[in-house]
Amino acid sequence: MAPPHAKSSGKQAGKALVVPLNNGISVTKEANFSQWYQEVVTKSQASTFFDVSHRLFPFPGSAYTDQLFSKASSMHIWNTIRAWFQTRIEQMGVEETSFPMFLSAKSLEKEKEHVEGFAPELAWVTKAGDKDLEVPVAVRPTSEAVMYPYYAKWIRSHRDLPFRLNQWNSVVRWEAKQTTPFLRAREFMWQEGHTAHLTEQLAEKEVLEILELYAGVYEQLLAVPVVRGKKTENEKFAGGYWTSTCEGFIPATGRGIQGATSHALGQNFSKMFDITVEDPNKKGEKIFVWQNSWGLSTRVIGVMVMIHGDNNGLVLPPRVSKFQVVIIPVGLTAKTSNEVRENLAKQIQDLAGGLKENGVRTEVDNREGYTPGFKFADWEMKGVPLRLEFGPKDAANSVVTYSRRDTGLKGTIPLAEVAKEVPVLLEKIQQDMYDKANEYFTSHRLTLNDWAEVIPALDARNVVLIPFCGEPSCEERIKDTTKSDEHRELGPDGKPQPSMGMKSLCIPFDQPSGIVQGETKCLNPECGGFAKSWVMFGRSY
Structure with a gap:
């Protein structure tokens, strides 16, 4: 559960963000x-x-x-x-x-069927220094041929x-x-x-x-x-x-x-x-x-x-982020006394020490010559899950201000509760990130029984579960017939890329009901065979 006093920063998940001019990203996720x-x-x-x-x-x-x-x-x-x-x-x-x-040509010859798929991608070493090798060797694309002997x-x-x-x-x-x-x-x-x-x-x-x-x-x-x-x-x-x-x-x-x-x-x-x-x-x-x-x-x-990731950069799950928390001093001006600066620095080090003792990977950004705004954008770009801001006003109120990277949600945590509340908040961020992605995947995984709905579903950025016979020739035909002329995204060169045909992604172990063996037809209208299972198809990387 999120700590008390939470308020929205206006950067809620699911809304398109305007790219700040100082974050270094020249295009939006939505545009290219x-x-x-x-x-x-x-x-x-x-x-x-x-x-x-x-x-x-x-x-x-x-x-x-x-x-x-x-x-x-x-x-x-x-x-x-x-x-x-x-x-x-x-x-x-x-x-x-x-x-x-390194693999010898002889060892590769032993597994022709396996290596055939890698053949166009094999890298060969043909020289040692300035001399040609008598027998070229390949750099492993995978290791069966070197391990199995x-x-x-x-x-x-x-x-x-x-x-x-x-x-x-x-x-x-x-x-x-x-x-x-x-x-x-x-x-x-x-x-x-x-x-x-x-x-x-x-x-x-x-x-x-x-x-x-x-x-x-x-x-x-x-x-x-x-x-x-x-x-x-x-x-x-x-x-x-x-x-x-x-x-x-x-x-x-x-x-x-x-x-x-x-x-x-x-x-x-x-x-x-x-x-x-x-x-x-x-x-x-x-x-x-x-x-x-x-x-x-x-x-x-x-x-x-x-x-x-979003239009401000990486968004890292707390469990894998090198730094889970970054603490940034705020509210310091040219008029701030040395005594206030020193006291604030000590409190920040105590904060960081308490978090580290509780297993939180913490970084303090004490870089001089950079504004807090620049530091905010820099750490947002790097995806650090949680930002803590601490300045003279926070110290006076005995609170720390936090900002979640995944949603932009801001709030405060009592100073005495930081070491206990932050680990809880990090776990909530981890779970919320999974739940958001899972909800989207689930809602864009459509079970279809009508072939006419397939291409519109793909063009609407879904994957589909369809009754399928499993025959390789039928699968190749499905890939050909589901190509679309609609331009769905731009390449790195800024030119539109045509939509590919769909391919099988997997036969899910978790099968929907509805297929009757020997009765349910393969959804491909050109097939005529019976479906063996629901198969997840989609355009893919």
């Missing part, structure tokens, strides 16, 4: 989402773009920008996620590892199972398209887990346990709602058995976005790499192990920015 996003992540210092020569670009829209350099704020978010996730997978018995980043050596008995390794590393995928901070970069950070199990049932259990942890990263840490489900055959992991996924939603564009995936690989890779154990139930017979792989990348940060 793509450019707004790129400006927010760079001007808030969440990331910086470099070309391959590490020359800093003045604007991130260049087609030649490549490496993404994450600043302290985004690295704190990633490390918070890492610590949260690592603790939980260690409890499951997953061990941390580190494998080489060792799994075949290390896993000798069913007693070695389950075999579970995870590594935190970077991978390279040489994107031909324009790069986008966090969402699409040629090099990005992630974790990749690779495990082996004796039976299909044990492997499946782990796939879903990991998926729930990924959902926890989004919902518990980033205040981002996701839909849990299974990918269609068209969208599953290449070479895998089946893929589970967390799917998010970007309100500003109405597009879905894949959050994280946990793959049941079946026995496909164990057969490629001859990873076998003796069948404990049939002495002398060998069985191929059942494998999983699962990954979560720094894309999570981009999803968080897109959903929560």
